[in-house]
Amino acid sequence: MLRVEGLRVAYGERVVIPGLSFTVAPGQALGLIGPNGAGKTTVIRALSGVLPLQGGTIFWETVPLHTLPPEQRARWVAVVPQGATLPEAFTGEEVVAFGRTPYHPWWGPLADLDHLPIARAMIRTDTQAFAERRVGTLSGGERQRLLLARAFAQTPQILLLDEAFAHLDLKYQVRLLRMIRRLLQEEGMAGVLAIHDLHLAARFCDQLLLLREGRALAGGPPEVVLQPALLEAAYGIPMRVERHPEAGWLIWPEL
Numbered sequence: 001m002l003r004v005e006g007l008r009v010a011y012g013e014r015v016v017i018p019g020l021s022f023t024v025a026p027g028q029a030l031g032l033i034g035p036n037g038a039g040k041t042t043v044i045r046a047l048s049g050v051l052p053l054q055g056g057t058i059f060w061e062t063v064p065l066h067t068l069p070p071e072q073r074a075r076w077v078a079v080v081p082q083g084a085t086l087p088e089a090f091t092g093e094e095v096v097a098f099g100r101t102p103y104h105p106w107w108g109p110l111a112d113l114d115h116l117p118i119a120r121a122m123i124r125t126d127t128q129a130f131a132e133r134r135v136g137t138l139s140g141g142e143r144q145r146l147l148l149a150r151a152f153a154q155t156p157q158i159l160l161l162d163e164a165f166a167h168l169d170l171k172y173q174v175r176l177l178r179m180i181r182r183l184l185q186e187e188g189m190a191g192v193l194a195i196h197d198l199h200l201a202a203r204f205c206d207q208l209l210l211l212r213e214g215r216a217l218a219g220g221p222p223e224v225v226l227q228p229a230l231l232e233a234a235y236g237i238p239m240r241v242e243r244h245p246e247a248g249w250l251i252w253p254e255l
């Protein structure tokens with residue numbers, strides 16, 4: 001179980017997340033939703049260890065992630081960041097192999113044991129064809145899939161995704177979301193996704209956390225959180241929500 005309690009994060013003097021608590025069970029996905037500037041990316045960055053905490057705790061089972069040094073935390077937590085740039089001269093396989101860095105603190109060569117997670121990660125993301133190609137020759141969506149493969153190669157317990165699907169075409173959005181769901185369940189990993197697309201969030205996530213100005217307006221399964229009044233309070237415009245027998249949810253702003 002991922003347990004976050006009283007998370008408090010600031011940029012300089014400005015407190016952006018005053019105190020946030022939530023849990024994610026193994027095998028489950030939590031979607032962070034809310035308007036621009038609500039704090040979704042900040043929560044992801046705090047969980048990944050990029051931002052220091054001003055307060056609060058982050059536990060995976062009994063492991064206090066908030067006190068671990070970055071190289072140790074990286075064995076537990078992998079992140080697919082928003083709009084990351086990759087070195088253009090690297091090959092696809094080299095990018096994915098970076099996922100094994102936390103297991104080689106002295107930048108040593110890959111061990112035999114590393115090749116299996118790298119190969120599995122590339123098969124799962126359908127990136128084998130990019131193994132020998134330079135990153136500079138790949139499209140935005142293809143690079144995004146390599147970032148996912150790098151995260152899988154890290155064999156984490158917690159997978160953090162910051163708008164990881166924004167640049168993917170519909171086929172890969174669906175394919176990778178299905179694959180991530182299977183991976184979370186098979187490996188007992190916990191997933192936390194910052195996601196703008198409310199339809200994808202509703203279909204994919206077990207739990208949603210609706211943020212506004214760094215605070216949780218609502219948390220729970222989609223049917224609890226996706227209430228017009230709550231969405232209106234978050235986004236500041238009237239919203240309509242309907243269940244659909246095939247699409248699952250239809251959510252749209254009233255024009």
Ligand SMILES: Nc1ncnc2c1ncn2[C@@H]1O[C@H](COP(=O)(O)OP(=O)(O)OP(=O)(O)O)[C@@H](O)[C@H]1O
Nearest residue numbers: 011014016034035036037038039040041042043194
């Ligand atoms: N490096 C930074 N320095 C100062 N303030 C920042 C920094 N990064 C983000 N902020 C502020 O923190 C708040 C939360 O930003 P954050 O990027 O976490 O929001 P978000 O919900 O991910 O937004 P979006 O949907 O636009 O990506 C915003 O008010 C933003 O201006």
